[in-house]
Amino acid sequence: MFRYDLVAVDVDGTLIDDAFRVPPKTRAILREIHAAGIVVVLATGRNPSGTVPLLSEIGISGPLIVHNGAFVFDPATGREFLTLALGRSRLPDLFRFAREHGLHYDVNTTYHLYVDALIASEMAALYEAYYAKPLVVADWSEVTEPVVKVTMIGSEAHVDRIFPEAVRAFPEYRVLRSGETYIDVVHPEANKGAGLKAVAAAYGIPLSRTMAIGNYYNDLEMFAVADFAVAMANSPEEVKRRADAVTASNNEEGVYLAILRYVLGDDPAGRETI
16 A cells, blocks of 8 residues: 555656756656556646656656646646636736846747747757757747746846846736746746646545655645655755655655655665666
């Protein structure tokens, strides 16, 4: 009898290491619990194109919480569990804010990512690392799909300075840090916790049978919803304090160790060759 029927795993800083790879033991244990019937959910600020390839890399299928909870779907079946779109009235103000503060920005619909100009080489490399494939548009009126997220990107120090101002400037949206260099703007009700609730309800799994693993502030709502929350060793101290347990870092197979201990109830020393 497994301790949990659903395991939600953040991606960047959690599932993948600093070289953007899923470590081998983590990959193997996710396949193991998926084959045993446990629902594995990747929960991320990424868009679908940056997340779906990870399912293939691991060798599993299942639902995804993307855009920091603004969109929840199953890529294998096309089933959509939750979509929380931004209103369009203040999108021009968001774009203006980003330009005035020297931040690169992109626009995410449910399935696609758009930019309004050719991107610098360093940004192109960043998008490639995240499997993202931005589409260039000359006029935002060309984008007719629901817009679920706007992301602004800059250096960590610059984003540190700008973030409080962005929160004050757009009170009707949820403005959050999804990483040291990212500011995400989403629907006020969008978060990974809401996404976890949507997936659990769709699969008929009580929240008391769910576990979440993450490493950053945008994982805290998911921590609050799940029965058991595990923070990575590379998490900020506040995130660690809000978790029920702390595992090893993303470079030290922390997800593998957390699943082994808290889902399977195994002794890590007995699984060294997995």
